[in-house]
Amino acid sequence: MPRQRSPPSRKSGTPVGNESPGAQAAGVDVLIAEDSRIQAKILQKRLIDAGHAVRWGENGADALAMARERRPDIIISDIEMPVMTGYEFCKAVKTDPSLQTVPFILMSTLSDPIDIIRGLDAGADNYVTKPYDPEYLLGRMQSLLQSPIGDATEAATLEVALAGQTFRVQAGRQQVLNLLVSTFENAVAKNQELIAANEDLSVARDRLQKTNAELSTLNEEITRRNAQMVRDLEAAAKVQRSLLPADDVSLPAAEVAWRYVPCHSLAGDFLNVFPLDEEHAGLFVVDVSGHGVPSSLMAVTVGRFLTPKVSDQSLLVRQAADGRIVIASPADVATQLNRLFQADEFSGLYFTMLYGVLHMPTGKLDYVSGGHPALLRAPAVGAVEFHGAEGFPIGFVPDVEYQQKTLMLSPGDRIYLYSDGVTEAMDKNQEQLGEQALAECIASSRPQPLEQTVAGLLETVEQWCQPAGPLDDVSILGIEWKP
């Protein structure tokens, strides 16, 4: 349905007069009363463009003086003006015998029915609502100029009841008719504007509903993908947990305790301890740089090579031709890993590792470090001490031969392997926990059972990081040799 925005002008009433409908009343003398200079200029230009002569008074009094100086063909007046309002001006014109037949158009907002009564009482012939459509105003002018204005003698006193009040107005029949028609036209125009606005609204509403539907589809999609991602992450985290010590891990001559707290659902850290054969145990902490999916993928990949199960992949154990299990030395394990995991393949990811093989009958610990924090030994008797081994992080420098070190444990000695999430744990002032605090923590807890010392160290780290919590994965592995 086509929308009609311009108000109906000439069509809604039958023009009265001799001239044919639609003919321009060209070259008439128009007098404007308007206090706004800009509004007056606009109106003036429009009227001049339509071929009329225009005079302009800044208020009712000025315009009245002009009208008396030379009788205009038609008057268009604003209502709110200083000195003399439009109503007063209109009344003055309509009570002036020489001017009373000049058609008078009031420009009103028609915001209140009382405006019509006031207009009637003032003797106005027509209304144009503000803001006005110039074409509409010209149409009004034309129909007024074609309808003869009756003289004052025709006017009768009419009583109008409005809002519980009775008004007495002087108005001629023609004038009442004109005003009614213009009021009706205004109502029709307003109604059409409302209809158009309503249509716009309903188009907007349809569009909104469609957008809403699209949004909710997108939302569902996001929820679905999110759920998928959470499931994937959970699955990945599960795979990663398989890299950790078995629940029932037990060594013939050693006690084991460990803690592992990833800072995200997926971590770059992992640790393990397991028997390699009847006499040897393998133990390690690995820390892949970075966090999240890439680091954890690499951790899982590295983990496959660090398995005590004899397989093509295991770097830790292999089966000799005679069926014996051959345990690789820690140095060989590190050297081979370094060959396999050159950093370029993993976009700058590398890892640090401390790997040890403990000979359980003798307490001999062979270990290697790939850029990993030193292990901490808490002897049964005596002060705690750090034991580091030199070696670059794995994947950093091609073709490096790693060197291993040996530590002879005494019965009851404990060793602690950990990731830098322990020593580099930061407090709110970004102070690191440090090796000193780690050593003190372990030394002071020496009288307690191993399990409690590991739990206590984790608690120390977590308290240090309050309130934000650790920003790195935290791994702690403690072993007590009990031959």
Next chain:
Amino acid sequence: MDQYRRIQTGKTGDVHLVVFKDKKILDDTVLDEIKKEITTYMGKAAGPDMLLDFANVEFMSSAMLGLLGQLHRKITAGQGRLKMCNIRPEIFQVFKLTNLDKLFSIHKDAPTALATFT
């Protein structure tokens, strides 16, 4: 001279100077951007020698070491030399703990480092 967000670049003699603008090189986003910017710079810069200036860096995650390792390898492969300077003691700890102080050529300040290129 190109304007980068994370690095400031310059040249002294034949040595490319890269100064890290960040105080903290901790999260992966910063690291990725540094990596991209250095790669872009290296793509344009002629001559293999490079000096990295850590004067502004107060905190650095160990993941940054991975990037330094890659740079080291790339520059060494191109017959160039990578050196570093103005590393605070706390940051130096990160190098020391991982033994990388022995791999990288680390100097007190820029003039000292530049003197070793000749």
